[in-house]
Amino acid sequence: RQRTRCDTSCTRPLIDTTPLCIAAASERTCSEEMMRCNYPTCKIMVIGDERCTASIRRKYDLRNYYTAAHQQSTKGYLPLGPRLDSWKSYLEIQSEEEKFVMKPSSQRRYAFNAIFSESTNDGRARLAEVLREHRRRYDEMPIFTSIATKWERDVNSPRTQQLYTRDYMAALLDSVFTLAPAGHNPECYRLFEAIEAGSIPVLVEADATTSYVERCKDPLHHWRDAPVLVLDAWDDVFPAVASLMADEGALDEMQISVLVWYEEYMRKVVRGFEEFMMPSEESTHGKDSMSKAASSSSSSAMRMTTAVDPCDDIVLFVPDVNASLERQLNNYILAAMLATFTNKAMVVLDAPRELICPGEEQDVDVDYPLAFSSIVKSPKWLMQECPVPCQATHAYADWDDFRRSRSNADSPVAFCTKDDDSSGGGGSLTTSVFVVGGDETRVYFDKYFKKLIKGASSSISYEWAVRAGAAPHEAEVFSKLKGGDDVYDYMGALLVRSDVLRLQQKIRDDTTKHIHTYIYPKGHKKTPHDAIYVRRGEDIGADPKAKWLYIDSYWDAAGGIYNGVTPTTTTRRDYIPLLHYMRHYHDLKCSKDLRRVYIATDDPKAVRREIHELGPKKGHAVLFNNCHKIKFTVSKVKKILGAGVCAARYARTIADISDFIVVRTADTFVGEFNSDWGKLIRLFRLAVNQEVGMIGNRGMLGPTQKLVLGQRGGAEMDQSPVLLKDTKVAWGPMRPLSPL
Secondary structure, three states, X not given: OOOOOOOOOOOOOOOOOOOOOEEEEOOOOOOHHHXXXXXXXXXXXXXXXOOOOOOOOOOOOEEOOOOHHHOOOOOEEOOOOOOHHHHHHHHHHHHOXXXXXXXXXXXXXXXXXXXXXXXXXXXXXXXXXXXXXXXXXXXXXXXXXXXXXXXXXXXXXXXXXXXXXHHHHHXXXXXXXXXXOOOOOOOOHHHHHHHHOOOEEEEEHHHHXXXXXXXXXXXXXXXXXXXXXXXXXXXXXXXXXXXXXXXXXXXXXXXXXXXXXXXXXXXXXXXXXXXXXXXXXXXXXXXXXXXXXXXXXXXXXXXXXXXXXXXXXXXXXXXXXXXXXXXXXXXXXXXXXXXXXXXXXXXXOOOOHHHHOOXXXXXXXXXXXXXXXXXXXXXXXXXXXXXXXXXXXXXXXXXXXXXXHOOOOOOOEEEEEOOOOOOOOOOOOEEEEEEEOOOHHXXXXXXXXXXXXXXXXXXXXXXXXXXXXXOHHHHHHHHOOOOHHXXXXXXXXXXXXXXXXXXXXXXXXXXXXXXXXXXXXXXXXXXXXXEEEEOOOXXXXXXXXXXXXXXXXXXXXXXXXEOOEOOOXXXXXXXXXXXXXXXXHHHOOOEEEEEEEEEEEOOHHHHHHHHHOOOOEEOOEEXXXXXXXXEEEEOOOOOOOOOOHHHHHHHHXXXXXXXXXXXXXXXXXXXXXXXXXXXXXXXXXXXXXXXXXXXXXXXXXXXXXXXXXXXXXXOOOOOOOEEEXXXXXXXXXOOOOOOO
């Protein structure tokens, strides 16, 4: 590394032998022509072009500010990242602690920080006014502000009004949100510095289009999908942050989502940069070796994909419309594991409306979002922007018939001709389609993939984890796992963290409304809380083994002692009563404090009756075992008068998903893992243990590796690769049967 010079005489090249080099300078320091003359073997990069004024006629190879206006004239983009002085201060802060752990959002001191100079543009001056005008109304909200009148290049100079970089980074590390008003360009160092510190950036929509960045077309192009907080205007900052701060669990989830997105984004940047600098066999060596390794142990239908076009070889998920939503979700996650293991894109094909709501007449004018893709938003990293294959020749019925006909066959793979009848860019004329969606997904997993996964080399396992969103140290840990249960749990935790089951906005809005209306009404304290999932209904009767082993065993013991619990009645029922779910409270120390318990159930009427049998009432609470004062809330479904099948099914869907959201985030969960909801809840309560594999000779770790969701103080490090949030099994097996 050396400073780029600009010899205007250009009598001879300053560097002409280095095969891999970048010559970077601002246009006013050295023109593109002079740089190419001085550094003929290097890629030429323009830097400091915040206003995107570098002429479009210049054929720069790289830029560090994105603009769609120059996209055709520039081949590469290398983003800013943190400022060097800020990054050095960050490393200093880390080095002063023996074991640096990034704070979760819920444990940070400040709701947000506002650190900027007013002089950079009018938008920042307006933000400063908002902060002064609204501060009194939100005087209880802890915020950190440092607003300088004028920007100075050397922020660590004693003559400047700006905050020293050490204090700046310390503030970011202790703030849930970081306000990121646009400077000369909306994409500024602060965006990167905030996320590196685990603070969620806050932007305003208008910053991407206002006149002071008119030359910079679509400057936040690479941030479109970032799960950051985007406001309509800075006037909304206080109410928006106040609303989000009310749910600590959701804050931590938002923080994790931002960190996961950022690491995936930076990995893409690195991969793209390496490919740009070294477009040779070296950049695809890893994939080729994986493909060969997989091909030696599996058929061509299940090999690792290395096609030029990722849509040449895909997994097509065709949900079984006759299955419950929870069964479809479990099959979807299993299909995602198959897709990421085989390095295939995965696309969802929905059933037509007449199959989802058969015979429906009175709901014709209302399009209830009940199709799988109307509920779940498949992530782009999984779909890889591939469309449903061969739509000109294959309809839903064709793919569903194929799926059903191959349920007991050796291979569920079909080949079809691409719709565009072209190989655009080197791809194949045909697409290989691996079709799953119903219970056969688990059959194929058990019949073919279990052996492949268990026999996979450490390098294949490492790449599999990376595709699922693992950081390097996490992929290293995953590649060394041997037990099938650990592999399944770790991969499940990675996929959940990577938003494999992100809800569509309509579903998120309706579930939020349902939760605030029926579960946590306005003014209701949200945390901490326990959640009990009481499984009843037809699914238990359909499983005679579970009925014989668990339900009959319980009632055979009625009148006596069974697992330390005495039933309140000897009348046999076809379910296990609520009393049995309450047995873990016997192990808790008596307390006068009120415990809030949410019960998610498909039999609310009977559960409410059983609550009254648990003990005497104390106001709105029940005194259980003469020891615990418990306030119960039982799930309910909004009644829709005169509604048809589709409306009722949608109401049930919203209620089920709302229950799932509340239960999976509960401090303590009590339930079972026989049902599909029970299996799904357990999966979403798993988290990769960030402390395992963090200590080693791998240098500095990224923010997600350092974030420990469960702060245990001075407790001994848990060496389990995956952590399960406090969970009590009411009955049945202690963990669901793993496909591995």
